[in-house]
Amino acid sequence: MEKLSVEEIRPLLSAFGFFRPPARPRLRLMMELPGATSPGQPRAASWELRLREEFLSQYGPALLPVPESLESSRLTLALRLSTRYMDDGIREAAQELFSAPVFLVSVSLSVLVYFAAWLAPEPFFSKAFAAALTVRLSLLVGLVELGHVAMACLQLHQEAEAATTPQELEAAAERFGKSIGGTALRVLVVVASLGLPQILPKVPKGGLETLLSPLRHAPAGGPALESLTTVQIVADGTLVVTGVAAGTSATALCGELATCAMMDGEGGASGSGPKLSTRYGKPHTRQNPPHNEAIEEELARRETAGHTDLRKNKPQVDATRQRVYDDKPLNRVRFRKPDTSSVRPDGVRHNINYVSNPRDMRRELDAFDAMVRADRNAIHELFSLDGTLIRRFVPQGVSFP
Known part of the structure; x- marks a missing residue:
């Protein structure tokens, strides 16, 4: 696994070949201040837009900002430069792979979409394809190695975005190249290639075909x-x-x-798996145990503090238990279901929602605003699962510790 030859990757390059974009000038570095925009910045070509659509349909929305054109982005250029510093056992194969624009853009998308999920303290993959891929890669290379690849990719992204000189970008590329071995390069190939099932419908036999076969791994002869x-x-x-x-x-x-x-x-544990708490109602979701447990723990604290009308994932009501509705519904959604809801001893309704996945942030912020519009006499809060407050609304004249 620590070596990768040109012969192994040639079948993959052949598959990329039938989706060859038109020839364009070689990448040139345009160093602006981080976050700055320029009217001369290139736009994504039609082939890249198609590739993005295909990739995101598999993995889900990007968790990090996607440049106007990935092909000419700092991240893509840093990836290309990094092959100079890779080990002798993989350098030639890496240079061949990273010379293919489709593959290079796919790796960049992998960083912004899949590996970005590893920024969380406890990475969570809610897209079925990404979940199956994570299990497969864990079986192939182990969680530790997979985590190292993700962190190396994310460090490269951060350093490339922060670079203000060609020398700084080259230094970032060098650090990344020296951290990538044959196993890590194979991981990059799998994540980048499997995100394009329509563009790469079939990889010819030989080389990496085994890694790039459909995600139907069946451990120890068990079911897929x-x-x-x-x-x-x-x-x-x-x-x-x-x-x-x-x-x-x-x-x-x-x-x-x-x-x-x-x-x-059904949410039931198999073996020593986690069990879902249901003291305050049925599981909020059987596919996200930490979210359910956060709700249960919050309701337990409120009960201890003397709150009444403890509600778990039920339609929003006011302090008198009357249903309330959003007067400016978004996408025709007229009411919401707070994760936790209760009435304080002073008679004020208190609602909380939790965000499990950063990619759902926009949706949860919209839900928060809708709940405020529906009941401006209640306290509303939005938290991430690690306890970080994202947004809070406290009615005028209401005390809040």
């Missing part, structure tokens, strides 16, 4: 894990997998991963 719905890597290194069919192969998979927890599609 094609029904995974979510994957989370928790702080202790455990891989928490949820899916309709995942529990059927829990024993075999856990044997290969050493530490994992699996849950079936």
Whole structure:
């Protein structure tokens, strides 16, 4: 795994070849202040726009800002430069791969979409394709190696965006190149290539074909894990997998991963998997245990503090338990369901929502605004699962500690 030859990657390059974009001038570095815009910045070509659409349909929305043109972005240029500093055992293959514009842009998208999820303290993959891919890569290279690849990619992105001189960009590329071995390069190939099933419908036999076959890994002869719905890597290194069919192969998979927890599609634990608390109502979602537990813990605190009318994921009501509706509904959604809702001892309604995934932030902010419009006499809060306050509304004249 630590070496990768040109012969191995030629079948992949052949597959990329049929989606060859028209020849364009070589990338040139335009160093502006970070975040600055220029009227001369190039726009994405039609082939890149098509590639983006295909990639995002597989992995979901980007978690980091996507430049107007990835082909001419600092990240893409830094990736191309990094091959100079890679080990002898992979340098020639990497230079061949990174000379293909389609592959280079796909790797850049991988950084902004898939690897960006590893910025979270406990990375969470809610898109079924990304969840299945994470399990597969964990089986192939291990969680530690997979995490190292993700962090190296994210460090390159951060340093490339912050670079203000060609020398700084070259230094960032050098650090990345020296941190990438054969195993890491194979991970990049898998993540970048499998995001383009329509553009690359079939990789010719040979070389990397085994890694790029459909995501139907069946550990130790068990059933294929094609029904995974979510994957989370928790702080202790455990891989928490949820899916309709995942529990059927829990024993075999856990044997290969050493530490994992699996849950079936009904939220029930398989083996030593996490159990969902239901003291205050049915699970908020059976596919996201941390979200459910945050709700249960918050309601328990409120009960201790003397709150009444404890509600878990139920339609929004006011302090008198009357249904309330948004007078300016977005996409015809007239009412919301707060994750937690209760009435304080002083009679004020208090609603809270949680954001599990950064990619859902816009949706949760819209829901927050809708709840405020529906009841301006209530306290409304929006938190991330780690307890970070994102937004708060407190009615005029209401005390809040």
